[in-house]
Amino acid sequence: MSDAFRSRHIGTAGDSARLAQALGYADADAVVRAAVPVAILTPRETLAALPSAATEQETLAELRGLAARNRVLRPMIGLGYYDTNTPSVIARNVFENPSWYTAYTPYQPEISQGRLEALINFQTMVADLTGLDTANASMLDESTAVVEGMLLARRASKSRSTVFLVDADALPQTKSLLAHRAAAVGIDLHETSFDQSPPPADIDVFGAFIQYPGASGRVWDPTEAIAAVQAAGGKVVVAADLLALTLLRSPGSLGADVAVGTTQRFGVPLGFGGPHAGYMAVRAGLERQLPGRLVGVSQDAAGHPAYRLSLQTREQHIRREKATSNICTAQVLLAVMASMYAVYHGPDGLREIARAVAARASSLADALTSTGAELVHDAFFDTVRVRVPGRAAAIVADAHGRGIQLLLVDDDTVGVSVDETTTAADLDAVVQAFGGAAGAARAGALGVSAHLPASLSRIDEFLTHEVFHAHRSETQMMRYLKSLADRDYALDRGMIPLGSCTMKLNAATEMAAVSWPEFAKIHPFAPAEDVEGYLELVTQLEGWLAELTGYDAVSLQPNAGSQGELAGLLAIRGYHLSRGDLSRTVCLIPSSAHGTNAASAVLAGMSVVVVACDDAGNVDLDDLRAKIALHADALSALMITYPSTHGVYEHDVLAITQAVHDAGGQVYIDGANLNALLGFARFGDLGGDVSHLNLHKTFAIPHGGGGPGVGPVAAKAHLAPFLPSHDQAQRHEHAGGFTFDGGAISAAPYGSASILPISWAYVRMLGPEGLRDATSHAVLAANYVAQRLRAHYPVLYTGANGLVAHECILDLRPLRDETGVTVDDVAKRLIDYGFHAPTMSFPVAGTLMVEPTESEDVAELDRFIEAMISIKAEAIAVGAGEWPADDNPLVNAPHTAQAVIAGEWEHPYSRELAVYPVASLVRGKYWPPVRRIDNAFGDRNLVCACPPVEAFA
Structure with a gap:
């Protein structure tokens, strides 16, 4: 029975031998051993310290035991965290609904209209309550949002000052986070008692931060202080309580430039600190400075209103070292809950x-x-x-x-x-x-x-849009939530083969404990004696992750992969400073790296130097050595992703890390692709000094439509003292006996603690052998897809024995050159076939990066392969002139029900081909709610709040 969960989690478990033999190998394990360099393979015995696999029932019983050691008392601590009543209709239909929690970031907006509408409701709610013009689609937490507000103020202010004023009555966790982050980028913080002595007229600052109401609860009028800072050329950030703003004047009416805060008390459980949705809103003129995600209104090919992510050139994988923030995601699931709380009430x-x-x-x-x-x-x-x-x-x-x-x-x-x-x-x-x-x-x-x-007293109206008045009964609310979910494509519908994103099964047993009150209703600053179960779970998970990665210490505080990256780089910075190496500020980053890597390096006070990749997609070792020689005395770190962003295992990885160490640098290994390595090799054994892990990828925490996530940072012993700490942590010792002193990276001591039971259960139920099998089957599935499609689409990069890692890059540029059909056309046509498209044009323009994961079964893999082969045939028909280049199933994709039913059909292909290109779709068709969306129109006509009902007439 102990391996029962393994067979539930691994979709190809029963067919692995057949798939492996199709590739010419005896089994899945042999495929990995042929792909991974022998020099880095870890003996099976390495993970002997992990507990053997438990059944689902045993795991739930152990979690019940841990939960029983938490005391659910009445939290009246405050400090930005409040107990709240989550309406049951929202708890059941959003929080516990896989249609919401298994969705991915809405990069394909045509199949994300439900959650995009929920997010635009969120943006409207925040903008209305704060009295400002534009709000983004959420932040990681309040304290992180304050830091982002500070950085925005520095960008937007014309002042050359390095001084930022901080309210003496700010939340203590926000003060700590500001201090840690400001030091790395050369900002001087001056604590100020604004309520007692307004800033003088001759101040020289670029901005100020005010807490409203204060951490002490005090309510006062900050109008004069805001005006004084603005008169000096600074921008003012106000952290405001949204519930209080229903009664108090809004930050916008007081003159603030930016408002930030948390939406936690709008129906989102305390959860020992997270996940929660922070927020940020800005006055007119600052909307293009907003970090993170911004949902806007555009139109589809038929001219109908449609939602999409706006201003996408701000995405950090595009801006890279010029990025203004490393936050490239949001807390979507929690933002949806908060917005629906406002819709319902x-x-x-x-x-x-x-x-x-x-x-x-x-x-x-x-x-x-x-x-x-x-x-x-x-x-x-x-x-x-x-x-x-x-x-x-x-x-x-x-x-x-x-x-x-x-x-x-x-x-x-x-x-x-x-x-x-x-x-x-x-x-x-x-x-x-x-x-x-x-x-x-x-x-x-x-x-x-x-x-x-x-x-x-607030005198102006808010939440005047119809959506905040139309769903008062539970019946109406249930149907509204169902209608939004039906517009979306999530993992509960079918495979989401997004490369670099690892959309695997989020098992129901893993999710079960998240909503238990013993985990959900705990204040992050509760006394240690009330959270013994949480602390034990944290310690166990820290130890397991350290064992799995070959590191000595792990901090679970970072509440996103981007924050884990930053924490790792700040640990490297702290290490060099402790040794007196003040000049070590250069970070080497391969050209193929994730965009957040470069952005994180900049926010850690480092300068980025790009290292070239060779034709096979590997780090160019000669260029690396040349860059090391050029910057030897200034070298701080190298950031690499392993396996590489190109989806292959680099055979020179040990030489790469050794070259950096020989020059006195540290090695940061990005954990984004750990799903191709876990159980077979360990970052710490590759020469890594520090890594972040994505628990929302490798360790099964759901992506939630673009958040929540957890990005723990793991490090060798010499960097452990510089990992994230927190003044209000209940315990300062971590697994392995380490004490961290690196400063806060998130608002809560253990970040998004309430979803840690998911990854705990994932490790507990798979055990060391199951984790290893998950890796081998992920690699097996990717190679099966690559082999089946290689004759139709070139596989851009391969490693040893012609194998890829857990993802493969299909090159669509030859198809484009031959037929005129673009990667966008293929991605949109996949919607008609009932699929979410793979990752488009990353890391190489004109390509699709496919990651099937270990959770998909052979039937689903074959369905995807069939769709891609069929689309290739359609493209060839376009190239041969059978259909016009401007009127064919690909350029018109996706096809809505209205598009094929309303009016006369005047296209040169049939209705049946448009919407039922394969017979299997007839009974199980997913119908996209809108046609292809015009992104350029949305950027030219920026609308980021709920459109009037008449727009949909």
Whole structure:
């Protein structure tokens, strides 16, 4: 029974011998051994420290045991994290629905219209509440968003100053993250008490950051401070609580240039810190400076409104070292949840929730003052700071005994935060912990707050679009969510063969624990004794990942691959600085590398030098040695991806890493392609000093439509002290006994902790042999596809014995030259065949990078192969003149139901060929909701909020 999950996860398990023999090998293991250089192969015994595979039932039982060691108390700690009620209709139909969580980033917008609409709802919600013109499709978390706001302010400001003012009443985790990130790029942070002394008129700064309301809960009017900074030529970033903004004046109305924050309290579980969707909005004129993703409205080939990602030239794989941010994704699944929370409640419902929160906080404050406690601030929304000289620790301990977690600010001060889940009994418990009588806080608990300044009351409307008023009943909401999901193509429909993205099975057993309250309802700053289960799970997963990668230490804090990259490079930076090597700032990056590599290097304070690749797609060893010699004294690091971005195992990898080490540099190995290596070789044994891993690729965390993700950073012992740390972490020791001191990289101590049980379960159920088999079958599937299609499309790069790794690059340029059919035409035509297209034009323009993964079965692989062969025949027909170049099934793809039904059919090919090019589609057709989208039109006419209903008439 112990290998039962392996057979469930690996789609080709029952056919592996037949597929391997078709390639000329005995089994899948032999295929990998023929492809991977012998010098780097790791003996099977290397992973003996990992536990053997458990059954699904055993794994769930162990997770239940870990969950039982977490205490689900009432969190009233605040600091940017609040308990919230996730409407059941959203929990069931989004959070726990594979139609939403198995989707990929909407690079093919024609088959992503559902989640793109949800994201444009998110953008509209954020823009309306913040009072600014344009919002992006989410950020990683609030603190990361503040850093991005700071960097945006530096780009947009005309000031040459290096000084950025930081609110003294900012969230502590945000202060830590700002300090870590600012140091690497030469920004000087000056902490300022804006509420007590506005900046003088003669200040020289490029920007400022204000928390609104403050971390202490204080509500004050920052208008004067904002104006002073802007008068000096600076830009102002305001971090605002969206729920508070239903009652308080918006940052836009106060004059802010940028607003940032989190949408966590809009129905997204606490989850010990994540994943949550941060946000960013900007005033007019700054929209082209926005980092991350931006959804816009364009039109399709029929002139109908259609959504797509806007301003795609900002994508970091295009801008590379000129990138302004390394964040190339978003927290889509969580942004969808937050946007649907607003859709379900509407503006009136949100105001009602906010008023109840504010009233309960006000009632609590009045009850606490009656006990003799002193309010630190008289104006607040949901957070009360109370001064109790010498009694703070005792009060916090008393409240904890009553099931309430309060914030111990210092020996004399306690913080109490109220949220939508706070009950009268909770207020009673808090008052009694302060020595008051039961019932003191109940009077007026649902009334109006007396502690919100009338001068800051919001008077303008928000969420006026019809979508925020149309879905009040659960029936309406369920149908709306279903209609959006039906417009999308996710992994629950069929294969998503995206190269470099590893869209594998996200097993239901792996996902089960994510919504358990013992994992979902835990505050990231809860006391250590309340999170023993989480800490044990984290320690185990750190140890397993270290063992699997050949490194000594692992930090799980980075909540995206981009953040893991940055953390690894900042660790290298810290290491060199600790040794007095101040001049080591050059980062060598192959021309084939992921675009985030170069962007991360720049944000780590490094300068990028590009290393050439040879005709076979490998790093050009001669060029590498020349660049090392040229920059020897300044060499900081080399970043490489292994297997390479071209999908092959480079045989010179040991020589490459040795050359860098001989010159005093460090080696960063990008873990994006670990799915082709796990169990057979380890980064640490290749000469790697540090790597990030993508748990949302190799370790089965769902991509969620473009987030969440987890990007742990793993390192050798000499770099371990420089890995991400966190001031509020419950435990500072990590697996292996290491202590990190590299500074925060994400807002929460353990990043997106609530989805770590997914990868924990993946490793636990596969065990060392199953992980190895997953790798061998991923490589087997890719080589099977490559071999079957090689006669129709050249496979651009191959390694030893003509084999590829876990992905292959199909060269469509000869087809284009022969027929005029482009890679875009093939990608869109694949939609008609019922497929998500492979990765287009990366890393080589005019190609498709195909990664079938180990999860797909032979029938699905053959279905894809059949589609690609059929499309090739269609292209040849175009080239032969059977169909006009401007009117054929490829250039008109994809075909919607309306396109083939409405009006007269005037094309030179049949309706049947348009929508049923193979017989298997007749009963299981996926119908795209829109035709091909005009990207250029959308960029020329930038609209990034919900269009009026009339636009769809």
